[in-house]
Amino acid sequence: MIWETITLAFVAIIRNKLRSFLTVLGVVIGVAAVIAMVTIGQGSSAQVSASVESLGTNVLSVRPGRFRMGPPTGGGGAQAARFAIKDAEAIALLPAVAFAAPIVTTSQTVVAGNANSATTVYGTTAAYLQVQNWPIALGRNFSDGEIAGGAASCLLGQTVAEEVFGGSDPVGAAVRIKTLSCQVIGVLADRGAGSFGQDQDDLILMPIKTVQRRLAGNTDVDSISIALRKSASSADGIDQVSALLRERRRIAIGEEDNFSVTDMAEISSVLTGINSVLTGLLSSVAAVSLLVGGIGIMNIMLVSVTERTREIGIRLAVGASAGQVLMQFLVEAVVLSLLGGVLGIAVGLGLAFVGSIFMSIPFAPSPAIVALAFCFSALVGVVFGYFPARRAALLDPIEALRYQ
Amino acid sequence: MEAPLIQFNAVARVYGQGEAEVRALDGVSLTIAAGEFVAIMGPSGSGKSTAMNIIGCLDRPTSGEYLFQGVPVQGLTADQRALLRRHALGFVFQGFNLLARSTALENVELPLIYKGMSRAQRGPIAMAALAKVGLGGREHHDPSQLSGGQQQRVAIARALAGSPQLILADEPTGNLDSQRSHEIMLLLQGLNRNEGMTIVMVTHEEDIAAYAGRKMVFTDGHLSEDKRQVARSSEGAA
Numbered sequence: 001m002i003w004e005t006i007t008l009a010f011v012a013i014i015r016n017k018l019r020s021f022l023t024v025l026g027v028v029i030g031v032a033a034v035i036a037m038v039t040i041g042q043g044s045s046a047q048v049s050a051s052v053e054s055l056g057t058n059v060l061s062v063r064p065g066r067f068r069m070g071p072p073t074g075g076g077g078a079q080a081a082r083f084a085i086k087d088a089e090a091i092a093l094l095p096a097v098a099f100a101a102p103i104v105t106t107s108q109t110v111v112a113g114n115a116n117s118a119t120t121v122y123g124t125t126a127a128y129l130q131v132q133n134w135p136i137a138l139g140r141n142f143s144d145g146e147i148a149g150g151a152a153s154c155l156l157g158q159t160v161a162e163e164v165f166g167g168s169d170p171v172g173a174a175v176r177i178k179t180l181s182c183q184v185i186g187v188l189a190d191r192g193a194g195s196f197g198q199d200q201d202d203l204i205l206m207p208i209k210t211v212q213r214r215l216a217g218n219t220d221v222d223s224i225s226i227a228l229r230k231s232a233s234s235a236d237g238i239d240q241v242s243a244l245l246r247e248r249r250r251i252a253i254g255e256e257d258n259f260s261v262t263d264m265a266e267i268s269s270v271l272t273g274i275n276s277v278l279t280g281l282l283s284s285v286a287a288v289s290l291l292v293g294g295i296g297i298m299n300i301m302l303v304s305v306t307e308r309t310r311e312i313g314i315r316l317a318v319g320a321s322a323g324q325v326l327m328q329f330l331v332e333a334v335v336l337s338l339l340g341g342v343l344g345i346a347v348g349l350g351l352a353f354v355g356s357i358f359m360s361i362p363f364a365p366s367p368a369i370v371a372l373a374f375c376f377s378a379l380v381g382v383v384f385g386y387f388p389a390r391r392a393a394l395l396d397p398i399e400a401l402r403y404q
Numbered sequence: 405m406e407a408p409l410i411q412f413n414a415v416a417r418v419y420g421q422g423e424a425e426v427r428a429l430d431g432v433s434l435t436i437a438a439g440e441f442v443a444i445m446g447p448s449g450s451g452k453s454t455a456m457n458i459i460g461c462l463d464r465p466t467s468g469e470y471l472f473q474g475v476p477v478q479g480l481t482a483d484q485r486a487l488l489r490r491h492a493l494g495f496v497f498q499g500f501n502l503l504a505r506s507t508a509l510e511n512v513e514l515p516l517i518y519k520g521m522s523r524a525q526r527g528p529i530a531m532a533a534l535a536k537v538g539l540g541g542r543e544h545h546d547p548s549q550l551s552g553g554q555q556q557r558v559a560i561a562r563a564l565a566g567s568p569q570l571i572l573a574d575e576p577t578g579n580l581d582s583q584r585s586h587e588i589m590l591l592l593q594g595l596n597r598n599e600g601m602t603i604v605m606v607t608h609e610e611d612i613a614a615y616a617g618r619k620m621v622f623t624d625g626h627l628s629e630d631k632r633q634v635a636r637s638s639e640g641a642a
Binding site: 015401 | 495
C-alpha cells in the first residue's frame with residue numbers, strides 16, 4: 001500500500017513537471033547553498049590544518065607584546081620592546097631549538113625592466129627556509145657571509161618571479177626595490193594558498209640586515225620563527241624560549257611577559273574556529289531559503305488539493321479512509337521535497353567542487369551533512385505537507401464529489 | 405430470518421438549525437432486501453439524494469436508525485464507514501467520476517488498491533470486471549478516449565470490481581442519450597437478474613425507473629410511494 005502511494009506521488013509529480021520543478025526550486029536552492037557552504041568550509045578547514053601541518057607542528061612564533069588569539073588582555077601591547085637579531089641568535093642556542101629565524105617584513109614594489117610587482121619583503125636569515133621547511137626551486141639559499149654582511153641579494157617567491165620575469169630564468173638578474181638594486185640568487189618552490197587563501201608565494205626574501213638598513217631604517221625585528229628539535233615537545237620549547245626572553249628582557253618575577261610565544265596548534269585551532277563560525281553563519285542564512293522552499297511546497301500542495309477535490313471525493317467514495325488520503329498527499333509532499341533535496345545536494349556538491357578548484361582548497365564533501373540535508377528536506381516535506389494533506393483528508397466526500 | 409440489506413427506521417436528516425432548519429429527510433422508514441433493483445424518484449429537494457448518501461454511508465442520519473445487514477451505521481466512525489464503502493458498496497455517478505489521465509484499468513483497480521491487493525492480484529479482477537461490462541480490449545484507454553456510455557461502463561466495472569453487496573447508482577444515465585441510457589440500464593438490469601446484485605438507483609426519469617423492479621417516490625422528505633412493478637426489459641416496451 002505504501003509503495004502504491006509512493007508510485008502515485010511520482011505519477012502526480014511527473015504529470016506537472018514544470019510546476020513540480022518550480023515548487024521544489026526553493027528547497028533545491030536552500031539545500032544546495034547549505035551543502036556548498038559546509039563543503040567549502042570544511043575544505044578550507046582541511047586546508048588550514050594541512051598548511052599548518054606543512055609548517056611542522058613543532059614550530060613556534062615569538063612576537064613582542066602580549067599578543068594572544070582572542071580578546072586583548074591589556075599590558076605590553078604595541079609599545080613593548082622589539083626584538084633584536086641577537087635574541088634570535090640566543091634562542092637558536094637553546095637545547096630544544098633546532099633553528100630560529102628573525103623576521104622583519106615590509107611592503108614594497110619590486111621593479112625589473114618594465115615589469116613591477118607589489119609584494120612583501122621578508123628580511124630574515126638562511127634559517128627561515130629550514131624553519132618553514134621550504135625548498136628552493138632554482139638557485140641557492142643565502143650564504144652566512146651574505147646574511148652577516150647585509151648583502152644585496154634576494155630569493156623570489158614563485159608569484160613574484162612570474163610577475164616580474166615572466167617565464168625567463170631570474171637567477172643572476174637584478175631587481176630594484178626603492179633605490180636598492182638587488183641580485184636574485186634563487187627562486188623558492190611553489191607553495192600555493194595559505195590558511196586564509198592568501199598567496200604564500202607572493203614574497204621576496206632578503207638578508208635581515210639589508211632590509212633593516214636599506215628599506216626600514218631601523219634595527220627592529222618583528223617576530224622570530226622557531227623550529228624545535230624533533231625530540232622536544234612544544235611545551236618544553238615554549239618554556240625554554242619564555243625563560244630566556246624574560247631574562248634577556250629583564251622581566252621581574254611576578255611581572256607579565258611583554259612578548260608572546262605561540263605554537264602552530266594554537267594558531268590552527270583559532271583559524272579552524274573562525275572558519276567554522278563563518279561556515280555556520282553562512283549556512284544558517286542558507287537554511288532560511290529552505291524554510292521559504294517549504295512554504296512554496298505548502299502553497300502548491302494546497303492548490304493541488306483544491307484542484308483534485310473531485311479525485312479525493314472519488315477515492316473516499318470507493319473506500320479510501322481519511323488516513324489514506326492524508327498519507328497520499330503527505331507522501332506526495334515528502335517525495336517532492338526529497339526530490340528537491342537530492343537535486344540540491346547534487347547542485348551543492350557541484351558548486352562546492354567548482355569553488356574548491358577556484359579557491360584551490362581540497363574538495364571535502366561530508367557524508368554527514370549530505371545525510372542531514374536529505375533528512376531535513378524530508379522533514380520540510382512532512383511539516384509543510386501536513387496541513388494541506390489534512391485539509392484533503394477532512395473533505396466531506398459528498399461536497400468533494402459535487403465540486404466542479 | 406436474515407436481516408434485510410437496508411433498513412431505515414424513522415430516519416431523519418436535518419440541515420441547519422432554528423429558522424434555517426431544513427428537514428431533507430423527515431422520518432423515513434423503508435426496507436430493501438438483497439437482490440432487489442430499486443429506483444428512487446422524486447423532484448429535486450425531495451430528499452432522494454440525501455437518502456442515497458445515507459445508504460451509501462457518505463452521510464449519517466440526524467436521528468433514527470440505519471441498519472446495513474443489521475449493523476447500525478449511525479454508530480460507526482468515519483473510518484469504519486470507509487471500510488464499509490470499501491468492502492460492501494459500489495458507486496456509479498451521473499458524471500461518471502473517473503480519474504482523468506488514468507486508464508480504464510487503473511480506474512477499475514482503484515477500489516482494489518484500497519482493499520490492499522497487490523498489482524498482480526488486481527489485474528485479473530479488474531480485467532474481468534471490464535469484460536463483464538463489455539469493454540474487454542479497452543483496458544488501456546484513458547477516459548477522454550472513451551464515449552460517455554463507455555465511461556459509464558468503466559464506472560460500473562469499478563463499482564463491480566470490489567464485489568460489493570450493493571451498487572448505488574446516482575442518475576447513472578443523466579449524461580447519456582437515450583440509446584446509451586437504454587444500454588446502461590440493460591447492463592444494470594442484467595447484473596441484478598443474472599448475478600443477484602442489489603441495485604439502488606436515483607433517477608428523475610420515469611422511463612429509466614421503469615427498468616427497476618421496485619419504485620420509491622420521495623416527496624418533501626417523506627416516502628410517498630413504494631410499489632413493486634414489472635420491469636421494462638427492452639426499448640419501447642413501456
